[in-house]
Amino acid sequence: MVGSGNLEAALPAGADPRRYARVLAKVHEAALTGEALPSRPRAVIGASWQRMRRLGIDPDRGAERAPLGPDELESRRRESGLAEALPTLRGGLISLAEEAAHIMVVVDAEGRVLWRDGSSQVRRRADGLGFTEGVDWHEEAVGTNAIGTALVARRPMQVYSAEHYVRTHHAWTCAAAPLHDPRDGRLLGVVDLSGPAETVHATTLALVDAVAKLAESQLRTAHLSELERLRAVAVPTLSKVGGRAVVIDPHGWVAAASGLAPVDRVALPSRCAAGRTWLPAYGGCVLEPLPGGWLVRLVDEEHPAPTKVVLDVSAPRQAVLTVSGSAGTWSHNLSPRHAEMLYVLARHPAGRSAAELAADLFGDPARTVTVRAEMSRLRRHFGGILVPRPYRFADDIDLVVVRPDAPELVLPYSSAPGVRG
Known part of the structure; x- marks a missing residue:
C-alpha cells in the first residue's frame, strides 16, 4: 500500500558496487533484447521497465x-508549493551533496x-547528460530513474547504475523521496540526491527521506x-450568521463551526466557486468567500441521495471521484490512500469486513483499527x-469504474494486495 514507509535500497547489503553494476547491466540488456533474465530486477524496477x-x-x-x-521556470517555481520547503531541503542535504x-x-x-545545487563538478557532468534546471525528468521523458519513478510509485526510490532504463544514465546513482502538501495530500514533487555510480x-x-519528511512537517x-489566522476571522463571522455554518480554508480544513458537529475537514469539489453548491457531507450549501477561505452555510433542504458515482483510475497520476444526483455533479481529486480503498470496494460490490479490507490494503487482517478510522473519515467526506x-458502496448507486487499458497501470504506486491481485 502507498505510504507504507518501507525503504528499499538499490544496493543489496554487503554487495560490491562494481560487481553488482555488471550484474545489473546483464539483466538490463536481457530485458531489452527479450532473452532469458540471468536474475530478476527489483519488482519496482521491473514494473517501471515494463511501462x-x-x-x-x-x-x-x-x-x-x-x-x-x-x-516559465520562474512561474513553475512560484506555483509549485515547494519554495517554502527549499530552505529545509538545502539545509539538510547541500553539505552532504558537496562532500559526497x-x-x-x-x-x-x-x-x-x-532547482539544482551541490557539487560543481557533478553539476558539469549533469549538464552533459541534459540534467539541468527546466528539463523534464519524469519516466515518460528519461525512462526509469529515482525522480520519475518516485513520482509514479509515490514512495522513496533509489536507482543504481543499469537499473536506469536509458543507457546513458548507467553511470549514475540517485535517491529520491516524494514531497506532499500536508493540507490536501497532493504530491508536490520530489527531492533527489544524484551522483556518479x-x-x-x-x-x-x-x-x-528523513529530510523530505522534515520539510513536510x-x-x-x-x-x-494559517488556520489559526483564519480562525480569528471565523469566530466573529459565525456569530453573525444564523443557522448551521462552517468556516473552512481553501483545502476544506475547518477553522470553526456553528450548529454542527465538529469535524477536521470537509471534502470540497476540485473547483470551488461562490454561490449555491452541493457537498456530499452536507447536501445543499451556499459558499461565500472570506479572506483565506470560505463560509459554508447549509441550506435547509433534504439531503439528496446521489444516483451515480464514477471512480476514474484511468490516469496514473490522479484518481478522481465524480458524484451525480438530483442536486448536480461534484468531482473530487482523491488522495492515493482513499483511491486504493474505494477501488478495492468497487471490486467487491457485496462489501468487505474490516478484517477483509485490512488484508486487501495491508496484507494484514489484524489492522482493523486503521481501516475503521479511514473508513469513518471516508464516510464523513462522502455522505x-x-x-x-459490511463496508461497501450504497446499494442504490450506479457505480462506474474507469480503468486504463493495462491492469498494471491501475494506481501504479500501490502495492496493496487488493489492488494488485
Missing part, C-alpha cells in the same frame, strides 16, 4: 522534450527540474498557523455514498 517498453522509450536517448524557458560528490535536485509534480551508499535514501506547521456492515 517504458509500453511507452516506446528509446533506451539509448529517452524521449526528446524541450526544457522550460526562464519565465552529489547534487541535490528538486522537481515539481510533473517532473520538471526546478561509484558514490552509491545504502544510507543515502534514508537521509533523503514544516509545511504542516505553516498550515496550522451516503458508502455504508458499513
Whole structure:
C-alpha cells in the first residue's frame, strides 16, 4: 500500500558496487533484447521497465522534450508549493551533496527540474547528460530513474547504475523521496540526491527521506498557523450568521463551526466557486468567500441521495471521484490512500469486513483499527455514498469504474494486495 514507509535500497547489503553494476547491466540488456533474465530486477524496477517498453522509450536517448524557458521556470517555481520547503531541503542535504560528490535536485509534480545545487563538478557532468534546471525528468521523458519513478510509485526510490532504463544514465546513482502538501495530500514533487555510480551508499535514501519528511512537517506547521489566522476571522463571522455554518480554508480544513458537529475537514469539489453548491457531507450549501477561505452555510433542504458515482483510475497520476444526483455533479481529486480503498470496494460490490479490507490494503487482517478510522473519515467526506456492515458502496448507486487499458497501470504506486491481485 502507498505510504507504507518501507525503504528499499538499490544496493543489496554487503554487495560490491562494481560487481553488482555488471550484474545489473546483464539483466538490463536481457530485458531489452527479450532473452532469458540471468536474475530478476527489483519488482519496482521491473514494473517501471515494463511501462517504458509500453511507452516506446528509446533506451539509448529517452524521449526528446524541450526544457522550460526562464519565465516559465520562474512561474513553475512560484506555483509549485515547494519554495517554502527549499530552505529545509538545502539545509539538510547541500553539505552532504558537496562532500559526497552529489547534487541535490528538486522537481515539481510533473517532473520538471526546478532547482539544482551541490557539487560543481557533478553539476558539469549533469549538464552533459541534459540534467539541468527546466528539463523534464519524469519516466515518460528519461525512462526509469529515482525522480520519475518516485513520482509514479509515490514512495522513496533509489536507482543504481543499469537499473536506469536509458543507457546513458548507467553511470549514475540517485535517491529520491516524494514531497506532499500536508493540507490536501497532493504530491508536490520530489527531492533527489544524484551522483556518479561509484558514490552509491545504502544510507543515502534514508537521509533523503528523513529530510523530505522534515520539510513536510514544516509545511504542516505553516498550515496550522494559517488556520489559526483564519480562525480569528471565523469566530466573529459565525456569530453573525444564523443557522448551521462552517468556516473552512481553501483545502476544506475547518477553522470553526456553528450548529454542527465538529469535524477536521470537509471534502470540497476540485473547483470551488461562490454561490449555491452541493457537498456530499452536507447536501445543499451556499459558499461565500472570506479572506483565506470560505463560509459554508447549509441550506435547509433534504439531503439528496446521489444516483451515480464514477471512480476514474484511468490516469496514473490522479484518481478522481465524480458524484451525480438530483442536486448536480461534484468531482473530487482523491488522495492515493482513499483511491486504493474505494477501488478495492468497487471490486467487491457485496462489501468487505474490516478484517477483509485490512488484508486487501495491508496484507494484514489484524489492522482493523486503521481501516475503521479511514473508513469513518471516508464516510464523513462522502455522505451516503458508502455504508458499513459490511463496508461497501450504497446499494442504490450506479457505480462506474474507469480503468486504463493495462491492469498494471491501475494506481501504479500501490502495492496493496487488493489492488494488485
